[in-house]
Amino acid sequence: MHGVLSDELEELRRAAVAAAASCAAGTNGPPTEPVRAAYAALGTAGLLTDPDPVARLAAVVVLEVFGGAAAGAMLAVDQPGPACGALDAIPDAGLVARLRAAAARGEVIGVAVVEEPGDLVAWVPGTSVPAALVQLAPGVLTVAEAPALEATPAPAGAAEASGGVEVRVAGPRYRLEVDTFPARSVARLWVAALAVGVGAAALDYAVAYGRERVVFGQPVLAHQANAHDVAAVWARLDAARVAVRSAVTPWAMTQAYLEAMPAVLDAADWGVQLLGGHGYVDDHPAQRWYREAHLLRLLVGGADMAVDDLSDRVADECAASTDELAGWELGA
Amino acid sequence: MSAFEDDLRAAVGRMRDVGRTWLRPLGEEADRLGRPIPPDHEFFTMLVREGVMRRGLTPGGSERRTVRNVVVGEEGAYWDRGALVTLPGPGLGGAPVRKMGTPEQRERFLAPFRSEDRPRWAAFAMTEPGAGSDVARIAMRADRDGDEWVLNGQKMYSSNSGRADWVVVFATVDPSAGRNGHRAFVVERDRPGFVFLRNEAKMGVRAYETSSFVLEDCRLPADNLLGGDAYYEGRANRGFGGAMETFNATRPIVAVHAVGIARSALDHARAFVDTEFPAHATRRRRRALERLVEIRRGIEQGRRLCIRAAELVDAGRPNALEASVAKLYCPPVALAAIRTAQDVVGDAGVRRDRFLEKLTRDVKMLDIGEGTQQIQRRVIARHIVGADVVR
Ligand SMILES: Cc1cc2nc3c(=O)[nH]c(=O)nc-3n(C[C@H](O)[C@H](O)[C@H](O)COP(=O)(O)OP(=O)(O)OC[C@H]3O[C@@H](n4cnc5c(N)ncnc54)[C@H](O)[C@@H]3O)c2cc1C
Numbered sequence: 001m002h003g004v005l006s007d008e009l010e011e012l013r014r015a016a017v018a019a020a021a022s023c024a025a026g027t028n029g030p031p032t033e034p035v036r037a038a039y040a041a042l043g044t045a046g047l048l049t050d051p052d053p054v055a056r057l058a059a060v061v062v063l064e065v066f067g068g069a070a071a072g073a074m075l076a077v078d079q080p081g082p083a084c085g086a087l088d089a090i091p092d093a094g095l096v097a098r099l100r101a102a103a104a105r106g107e108v109i110g111v112a113v114v115e116e117p118g119d120l121v122a123w124v125p126g127t128s129v130p131a132a133l134v135q136l137a138p139g140v141l142t143v144a145e146a147p148a149l150e151a152t153p154a155p156a157g158a159a160e161a162s163g164g165v166e167v168r169v170a171g172p173r174y175r176l177e178v179d180t181f182p183a184r185s186v187a188r189l190w191v192a193a194l195a196v197g198v199g200a201a202a203l204d205y206a207v208a209y210g211r212e213r214v215v216f217g218q219p220v221l222a223h224q225a226n227a228h229d230v231a232a233v234w235a236r237l238d239a240a241r242v243a244v245r246s247a248v249t250p251w252a253m254t255q256a257y258l259e260a261m262p263a264v265l266d267a268a269d270w271g272v273q274l275l276g277g278h279g280y281v282d283d284h285p286a287q288r289w290y291r292e293a294h295l296l297r298l299l300v301g302g303a304d305m306a307v308d309d310l311s312d313r314v315a316d317e318c319a320a321s322t323d324e325l326a327g328w329e330l331g332a
Numbered sequence: 333m334s335a336f337e338d339d340l341r342a343a344v345g346r347m348r349d350v351g352r353t354w355l356r357p358l359g360e361e362a363d364r365l366g367r368p369i370p371p372d373h374e375f376f377t378m379l380v381r382e383g384v385m386r387r388g389l390t391p392g393g394s395e396r397r398t399v400r401n402v403v404v405g406e407e408g409a410y411w412d413r414g415a416l417v418t419l420p421g422p423g424l425g426g427a428p429v430r431k432m433g434t435p436e437q438r439e440r441f442l443a444p445f446r447s448e449d450r451p452r453w454a455a456f457a458m459t460e461p462g463a464g465s466d467v468a469r470i471a472m473r474a475d476r477d478g479d480e481w482v483l484n485g486q487k488m489y490s491s492n493s494g495r496a497d498w499v500v501v502f503a504t505v506d507p508s509a510g511r512n513g514h515r516a517f518v519v520e521r522d523r524p525g526f527v528f529l530r531n532e533a534k535m536g537v538r539a540y541e542t543s544s545f546v547l548e549d550c551r552l553p554a555d556n557l558l559g560g561d562a563y564y565e566g567r568a569n570r571g572f573g574g575a576m577e578t579f580n581a582t583r584p585i586v587a588v589h590a591v592g593i594a595r596s597a598l599d600h601a602r603a604f605v606d607t608e609f610p611a612h613a614t615r616r617r618r619r620a621l622e623r624l625v626e627i628r629r630g631i632e633q634g635r636r637l638c639i640r641a642a643e644l645v646d647a648g649r650p651n652a653l654e655a656s657v658a659k660l661y662c663p664p665v666a667l668a669a670i671r672t673a674q675d676v677v678g679d680a681g682v683r684r685d686r687f688l689e690k691l692t693r694d695v696k697m698l699d700i701g702e703g704t705q706q707i708q709r710r711v712i713a714r715h716i717v718g719a720d721v722v723r
Contacts, residue, residue, distance in 0.1 A: 215466045216723070225706065265671075269696075276464050277489045277700050282533035287693075291535065294671075294692045302678055304619070 003242035020069035067197025185250035188257035199264035202271025268293035351411025359412025362539035409592030414539030425454030455493035474503035514571030525550030536693030584641035590662035601673035630665035
């Protein structure tokens, strides 16, 4: 069932909510380390690349929850999901095992960067990186491990909780010729799952606020104009959640990302707007979700690269005259 | 070109110089540090010392004042919307004094801004913890005691009030009377009973402070009531009306700040296209250029709407509808422009670029201050549907 959770997954989701709440601090989000620990304890780290759709759905569900609670910190947690999409292509079994172990600890092991001239430089959220997978051009992936990486602190923009480092690959590296579309698609799924969590948290909070705060004689959300607008934004976010939860193929993952990001921006925008001036200040988390939504949409090359990827596939389809749309999935 | 246009062009040029040298760097620094530009910063003393304000950074002449403020305001917001708001002057506090004040009050409160001994600011305080959009709910009490007024209550989100010489405070003589009880007072900051609470931690426009304060048995001479008793006689809602008229005059100016912000996003993307997408990188370049066209359309349209609303103010004609149209249109256009610019800049936007990210935070304020987006819709709806149906 698309996006509808089994009892087990619902239980996992509740456990994730409790785990995330245990590390929450203030309206600007918890710091990275407690989040990493709480997240790793749930056992879904690294599962985004698991071939089993149920395992992947479990990862998505937990990412949604942690996105809402701690997207800033999550930028430095379990980013391996994406990079691991290309692990199977690495010829060194020992390296693969080390990377997978780091992934299971919820560590960031890589980030994909495109069209970066000169030395290999990547911006990675977090404070250190055991390994980096750097994508230079479509189809070319570079893998390097910690000793070959120089990490220097970088301004983290809106991701205050996670900090960030700039990574230069200075030593030995693997250079792989692989189809990087699947790896990028998993990365997009990872971002979209976090983002859907951000949007949902923003809307939930704003709805609770809007039920209480009185303007012109009635609660903010008793004004139908607001209630209807919020309903429309909520419906779009719900649609995005279904897309994210049911994405199995790289194509569907990238589609889900494109579905999710604008919906999340709208949700985060309303998350601030419904609070009025109170949404603009640190007293409430609305401003954090707003900043996070804007940051998340820029990761993995943004919407443009996603559209480029999909148009390349459509171009292939056109050339081959295949009928992809005839296929349908039941989802996990 | 008319003399007015010459004059205006010169003022825009002065704002551009100040913007490039001061507003942009100071605004970015304030954002990074998360604190406002200190009122004793050499920038402000320099402005006053060198007579920049007097020569008309925001031109002082009375001819088509609102149009001038719109055009020059766009240029200022282009450089930094937060830093722009810190420019010395009566700011939002000036409008109600000009609209509601007696000639003596205008002289008493506004004349000091013409002297050049030190930078001066004023502020405007309507919003309270329990009353923002719905200003009829304000609870700040004003009680008459002989020759004095005694004010009690809390204000919040009052911009520049941490550095202001005086603040226009809206209060009520009778909370049960709603808007009919409203009165506007000038409260000097050094009056006993004026208790500063805190600067709010804002997500954007951090160059100026937006603060809360409390008035505790704050005593004012009777002639700090704007317009004096006579102003309210026979027309009890004139206090409220004065506030609304103030908004009609300031909304086009605030709306145009969004246009300035959109323009700076456009320029940022433009420079990027020029350096990073050489002519042969056709796919991304073409797409980027089409987007720049789209951003420009929004900018030019937004500017038109702001100028229209401002022309009406200057002509002494009603402009509530047009002011709300401008205020509703511009901020979302600016946010879309920033997002589009981020798409153009792409991946580099996350790693290297704080500028556009800052703009996404700065611009959101414009959906909230001077009447939220919903309030603009409400004003427009009441005009086109009728206030008897839309309440
Ligand atoms: C940076 C900044 C600077 C500011 N500077 C000043 C200043 O200098 N002086 C000053 O007095 N104030 C200032 N404000 C306050 C600002 O004017 C208020 O925040 C604004 O009017 C909204 O009020 P509120 O925050 O109480 O939200 P509320 O009025 O509580 O609104 C909550 C939500 O309800 C919506 N809403 C309200 N009424 C209706 C309706 N009838 N129908 C549908 N929806 C409705 C609002 O749009 C909003 O989404 C500033 C605010 C900010 C963020």
